[in-house]
Ligand SMILES: Cc1cc2nc3c(=O)[nH]c(=O)nc-3n(C[C@H](O)[C@H](O)[C@H](O)COP(=O)(O)O)c2cc1C
């Protein structure tokens with residue numbers, strides 16, 4: 001079946017920011033090679049990430065598909081999800097953001113205790129077997145701070161808000177604190193924005209969210225003492241489970257990215273200037289390296305740009321990249337944006353999602369865009385960051401992803417020296433076989449991503465992630481696993497012609 005023949009459903013989202021220009025972009029031509037051209041190409045050539053050799057420079061970046069148990073354990077659905085990518089034989093798959101603490105986190109994979117190791121070992125074995133040893137598998141390890149759902153206003157004023165004299169002064173006739181709470185609850189938003197502190201107003205509109213700068217709280221103040229050990233323990237478990245490497249998650253809206261952020265003004269040596277902001281990420285890496293040794297691949301994913309007001313820029317990222325490379329990281333994977341600071345307010349009862357504002361758009365750009373468009377949007381910043389690393393005499397491989405969905409794009413990026421490895425997240429969901437199809441000279445069979453973010457909307461709701469191009473296909477096939485809603489298949493249908501393909 002031709003790539004574009006997949007049944008599509010009209011899909012428009014109103015709950016996320018879009019560039020006001022609303023220019024409709026069309027996916028670039030695939031530039032599909034013959035099998036011989038693919039074999040001679042840069043994208044399908046090997047590369048070393050420190051001690052780890054990848055057969056190809058093709059890469060599936062981390063993506064959370066919401067398939068773990070509520071306790072964070074690997075399920076059959078997790079195995080099936082990664083097995084499906086592995087059959088496409090990318091050079092590497094990075095397993096989704098996996099929590100390093102032993103705390104309940106919903107159906108997100110966890111690695112914060114030895115009990116998680118057997119399931120993760122099965123996951124590694126599944127990827128190695130399904131790719132017939134072609135694909136290396138890394139795991140992205142993450143720490144995140146507490147975030148609450150947006151509260152019912154009545155509950156917020158009755159229970160959560162700590163009353164201050166400023167609140168009492170705003171309701172001078174109130175007989176007692178209960179009446180102050182009741183009056184506040186009936187105030188219009190505009191007035192509340194003046195009466196409540198900025199943090200309280202944010203907690204009302206978005207739900208309470210901890211920050212790395214909340215150093216009045218001991219558990220936040222002590223993050224620099226606690227996190228190196230937690231990351232090192234998690235990396236050691238990844239090693240014990242047989243992973244080929246770990247990716248330290250220093251990107252997007254989470255703890256480590258918040259330390260790197262230009263908005264981090266901690267005054268304890270772990271914030272402020274660039275040295276202060278990069279200090280904990282370097283200390284975490286040092287602890288991980290000390291634990292797993294030189295023979296285990298360790299890299300990180302961090303932001304080429306935060307893409308928020310007052311956030312880190314490409315210039316900051318150039319410094320971070322050099323420091324990470326000098327410290328001995330084996331690869332640097334770049335992402336963009338994905339911050340809470342510019343997210344849209346969630347509905348009451350929902351948690352804020354850091355991919356709903358302009359920075360979220362930078363992370364997962366869609367076809368309705370500005371003049372730059374979504375395709376390869378991340379490349380110019382990656383080029384500058386790689387140049388900075390090379391100018392310092394360092395050869396650390398740089399991974400770029402973002403709107404890459406064709407051979408021509410990937411090969412151009414490598415030929416120009418913009419990056420060393422080219423990843424594709426959503427294109428790999430749309431067609432997990434696509435790397436193999438291109439390798440076999442059958443690129444015209446690739447089912448091409450529409451870049452409309454139906455999958456990401458499911459992620460936002462913590463629903464099992466699927467693709468609109470295939471999740472209603474062949475629902476009546478025997479043994480097809482369905483999502484909890486019973487209406488969507490959980491993995492892409494098999495590529496039928498694969499069976500008759502000559503093995504390479
Ligand atoms: C459903 C979904 C889940 C994602 N989860 C993660 C994640 O766990 N960690 C991460 O670093 N990025 C995550 N991302 C971002 C992707 O890795 C990637 O950076 C982004 O989709 C842009 O690349 P693309 O244009 O090739 O899709 C996720 C993206 C999607 C669509």
Ligand code: SF4
Pocket residue numbers: 426427429430448449450451452453454455456466467468469
């Ligand atoms: S992978 Fe996501 S963005 Fe691409 S077509 Fe499928 S649902 Fe749409």
